[in-house]
Amino acid sequence: MKVLGLSGSMRKEGNTALLIQKILEHVDAENCSEIETEFVSLSGMEILPCIGCEKCKEKKWCVIEKDDWGRIVDKVIDCDILIIGSPTYYYDVCGQLKNFIDRTYSLYHDRKLAGRNAVVVSVCADRGCERTLETLEGFVNTHEFSYLGFVAGKGYLPGDILNDPHAMPKAKEVAGKIIKMLRKDSKYIKNA
Template identity: 30%
Template sequence: MNILIINASPRRRGLISGMMDIMGEEAVACGHHVEQIRVSDLAFRPCIGCMHCRTHEKCCLPEDDAVRTLDQIKAADAIVIGSPCYWGNLNGHLKMLFDRMVYGMMGETEYGIPIGLHKGKKAVIVSTCTTPYPWNIFFNQTRGVVRALKEILKWSGFKVKGVIQKGGTKKNPTLSAREEARCRSLIRKL
């Protein structure tokens, strides 16, 4: 199985990065091929809202890392997406990336009904925030990230196989053995 890990955290040694590394190691140990993308390292222009891609199934902007990332998503059997919580939502760079790739994630019928272009593929979502547990969920902090990513993935045809939400990262900046085990378990579910 080809697994693509999309890490939207700008922190190389943060908890999202740590969880992505654990998941990547577990996937390799299970015999899967793994590629990892750091969204903060990508160079791409934001969507200009011209709607060209909706009729031509190709972005009108020059080819950049957004197009290359879409090609990697198309080649993947499963994806793991991790994003820290920014104002109750996903990281802005990750949102910009998905905005640029919409034409390759979902299509439309002639009546404008969305059609997922990645049916049968699986996904795992990971999110962290400084708001302590369980308030990170009650106040829609990590839950906001998960909600947004589930929406994108659902309309793209992905089946979400698991979610990890870690709150309280300011006072608890490390992963517990239980959280590490959960990362490994979710990869084995794929």
Template identity: 60%
Template sequence: MKVLGISGSMRKNGNTAQLIKVVLAQCKDAGIKTEFVSLAGKKILPCLGCGKCKEKKWCVIEADDWGGIAEKMLDCEVLVIGSPTYYYDVCGQLKNFIDRTYSLYHDRKLSGRKGIAVAVNASKGAERTVKTIEGFLNSHELSFLGEITGTGFEEGDVMRDEKALAHAKKVGDKVVRLLMPHHD
């Protein structure tokens, strides 16, 4: 069993990463294997729209970090994926990552997993960010387990958002119950 957290933020340990890690900590404390990946510092090129992935069954772009992270998604049971809110939507780095998963869409390679959407905004817009992530999860036929939104701008601000932290822990507990049904 594995829960994978992916933060699309360009801040390696920014608010999005920290909120995702709250969910992962709940799972890890229950004995569930977790992994965290930050897209910060990673090279994620945009989709070319070439359609060659339909034949190859994988993205033809190989000169970046997308493939290794995509492999981790294929190995997980639950995907916790998040973004800071930029102009009422996901950040560009995560959008590039999501667009490239079109290569996994043809054979429904992510189908059957579960997904959680995480969004952090400075003051507003997280709802739309969550909807974009939910659209990605639904398109790939992941069962949507919920969303977590938080507020913060400077690194660490979200850790003072008590409502977001409580909800992240609640969602983490939901994942634990799902993966370990007899867990007390």
């Protein structure tokens, strides 16, 4: 069972990364050998925008092959649970993550991501987290993930999120849902 945390922030160790890592830490604390966690940041990656060519309808993959999108999306394809998060930029997801999401249109035609589970995460300094969550929910709903919940938090400078009195317990709560789901799933496999 693979749990992948994906931060779209250009700050490698920023608030979004820290909040996603908190969830992963709680999952890791279960010490369950069947659960494997991984964290990936889009910071420093080249993720070009979708060019709207529609060639992916035939190819079932994005025609842009010379950037980092393919190797990151392979990890998404390979995971059971995706924790996808973004900082709030102008009341919405940041550009780097939006480029990443738009390119997954190429996986939509044959519903390549359907059946996985997802948690969405957003951070803002003051306002706009809700729309960021909605955009992320639009992504997971469109791709037919099962929705496990969200964590939203407030922070401005990197590290601020760790002092958010609401986000930290919410991260633990969502991690609990992930663990419960994975346990149920592995029980199902064992009993099958």
